[in-house]
Amino acid sequence: MDTVSVLITAATDMEMRAFIDAIDAEGDQQDTCRLVCRLITGIGPVETTLSLAGILHKQPEIDCVLNFGIAGAYLKNDSSIQAGMLDLCLAEQEVLGDLGIQLADKVEPFRDDLPVRDRFVLDPGLLLTASRILGDADIAYKQGTFVTVNCASGTRHRGDQLGCQFHGLCENMEGAAVARVCEAFSLPCLEVRCISNMVEYRNRANWRLWEACAEAGRAAAVIAAGLPAKF
């Protein structure tokens, strides 16, 4: 029988705990065609790159990576799709939103003769498979561009700026790093996040961290359990 070996990644223990709880709640639905291992990457692109590259180097049997977690939704994004609190979102692409030169109202890319990789398309086949799995489970989701930042946006001004510049649905701090490392290892990668906060003037009282972790963990568990051996 064909087997698929899935690496589940999340930035924090809180997010990973929600995945484990969701798997436990669903009972043991694992079959012999699916092997799941887990990695807590740490917060931010640098820790994520280091930890993910390390495990993929040591475990060449991994076939794909499912990255999940929480995210902040842009209130203004110049696209037709708007994510709201606790919405589930799938990434079509990831951009490195603060790699460049910060001007008053935009992040200016470097000159053409200083090329940088700042945009990564996630695996379309895996994205379609995940969409079907969520659809079959009656779990609603949105999909679009995710923006990865080193420095989380703590003002509405910066959020509007990044959302509009990149037509971004939401921002996070690890996704582009996961996508870049997977590309280097020629592995398909999927990213699913649940909105824990709107990107506005920082106010922790408005955040719904625990519920967002629970929803993201549940979606990751449903997708992991539904992945076929070939996609």
Ligand SMILES: O=C(O)c1cccc(C(=O)CC[C@H]2O[C@@H](n3cnc4c(=O)[nH]cnc43)[C@H](O)[C@@H]2O)c1
């Ligand atoms: O204490 C704060 O003000 C604060 C501001 C932004 C983010 C945090 C976090 O603890 C979350 C970092 C963690 O969660 C993801 N995440 C969730 N919301 C956002 C966001 O609005 N901007 C960037 N990242 C976000 C991120 O992937 C990190 O893993 C605390």
